[in-house]
Amino acid sequence: MNRVSTIERFISPTTPLEDDLVDEHQGEGDYRAFGITRKTFGSETMLDLVLKTGDHQTFAYTHLYRMGFNPSEGISLYFTDHVIELLGQRLKELYRYFRSHRVTFVCEADSPTVQSCTDAEAVISSILIRPIDPRIEADSQ
Numbered sequence: 001m002n003r004v005s006t007i008e009r010f011i012s013p014t015t016p017l018e019d020d021l022v023d024e025h026q027g028e029g030d031y032r033a034f035g036i037t038r039k040t041f042g043s044e045t046m047l048d049l050v051l052k053t054g055d056h057q058t059f060a061y062t063h064l065y066r067m068g069f070n071p072s073e074g075i076s077l078y079f080t081d082h083v084i085e086l087l088g089q090r091l092k093e094l095y096r097y098f099r100s101h102r103v104t105f106v107c108e109a110d111s112p113t114v115q116s117c118t119d120a121e122a123v124i125s126s127i128l129i130r131p132i133d134p135r136i137e138a139d140s141q
Contacts, residue, residue, distance in 0.1 A: 033122040043101035
């Protein structure tokens with residue numbers, strides 16, 4: 001049995017179950033729908049949305065006040081000024097990490113990537129960013 005001391009748990013950058021998840025979007029290589037922090041203590045301060053165009057939008061977790069999850073549709077994130085809709089499949093694990101502010105990025109897949117992913121993989125097919133107040137111009141759709 002491999003025991004990990006309390007001190008090792010807090011100073012180790014990763015836990016064995018999360019070694020395959022990265023905390024920053026790499027931009028190249030295999031598609032990853034999301035990344036989580038490797039921190040064992042605390043949470044992330046910002047969420048990076050990576051659009052299929054390559055553009056990034058970043059939102060502060062301190063402005064996130066509500067979330068919703070519909071397994072057949074996706075995740076809704078309600079920030080102070082914007083609502084973000086993450087549409088896709090197999091997003092339950094992502095929702096679980098959002099609840100503890102551990103998600104560092106989510107990445108929107110292009111059409112060929114969506115089609116090539118298996119039913120077992122998490123895929124974000126669309127990221128929609130809408131302002132709550134219509135007077136606030138949406139940066140992207």
